[in-house]
Amino acid sequence: MSLRLAGASLIFAAALFWLAWALMPGVGINDPGTILDLVGQHAARVRASVVAQLLSAAAYAPALMGLVATRRLRRQRSIRGGAILLLIGAMGSAADAVFHLLAVMLVGPGMDRAAVLPVLERMQGDGLRFILPMILCFFVGSGAVAVGFARLGLVSRANPRSLVFAVALALVGGSLAAGHAGAERAVGLCVLGLFSVSQAWMGIALWRRPAAGTGG
Numbered sequence: 001m002s003l004r005l006a007g008a009s010l011i012f013a014a015a016l017f018w019l020a021w022a023l024m025p026g027v028g029i030n031d032p033g034t035i036l037d038l039v040g041q042h043a044a045r046v047r048a049s050v051v052a053q054l055l056s057a058a059a060y061a062p063a064l065m066g067l068v069a070t071r072r073l074r075r076q077r078s079i080r081g082g083a084i085l086l087l088i089g090a091m092g093s094a095a096d097a098v099f100h101l102l103a104v105m106l107v108g109p110g111m112d113r114a115a116v117l118p119v120l121e122r123m124q125g126d127g128l129r130f131i132l133p134m135i136l137c138f139f140v141g142s143g144a145v146a147v148g149f150a151r152l153g154l155v156s157r158a159n160p161r162s163l164v165f166a167v168a169l170a171l172v173g174g175s176l177a178a179g180h181a182g183a184e185r186a187v188g189l190c191v192l193g194l195f196s197v198s199q200a201w202m203g204i205a206l207w208r209r210p211a212a213g214t215g216g
Contacts, residue, residue: 016052024045
């Protein structure tokens with residue numbers, strides 16, 4: 001597979017991943033009642049978010065195949081392992097998009113809020129626990145690939161360091177913003193944006209230097 005194609009796919013996947021969350025009216029909200037209210041008010045945006053998130057998840061496949069198919073890149077253990085984790089994470093992202101689609105269906109015409117609320121509550125509880133490990137793989141895998149790219153000199157070390165900052169922002173900023181929906185959303189989008197920029201940065205490196213990863 002062409003590294004240009006892999007790079008373009010990674011840029012596309014990263015951009016759509018962030019766009020999907022930017023379209024969501026809330027980020028990191030788990031209360032079923034609040035979710036139904038927000039989705040009911042912004043159903044069209046949530047549908048568009050679902051499409052973007054599913055397209056993003058699909059675009060990670062050719063991007064990561066390009067990485068592991070390239071001799072020099074796959075020799076880096078962090079890239080090889082990170083690509084596997086990131087692909088698992090992309091599957092988790094696709095599953096998460098289906099959760100969002102379910103929320104849209106639950107606020108459709110003729111749906112009884114009192115009847116559907118327990119369903120969403122279970123999905124946000126026991127259901128979410130099934131995909132949380134996969135979603136965690138997305139972020140761990142992205143960081144591992146970034147470290148590998150930095151070691152090969154394809155991106156600067158500022159790339160993986162920005163992800164350390166993203167984690168710190170999630171922990172500290174998330175704690176400070178707790179209870180304030182607007183602030184929580186802003187912090188969440190900033191954290192996701194840093195991961196998306198890191199991935200797009202790596203995609204640009206592959207696009208600009210398609211021969212960089214092919215050498216011995």
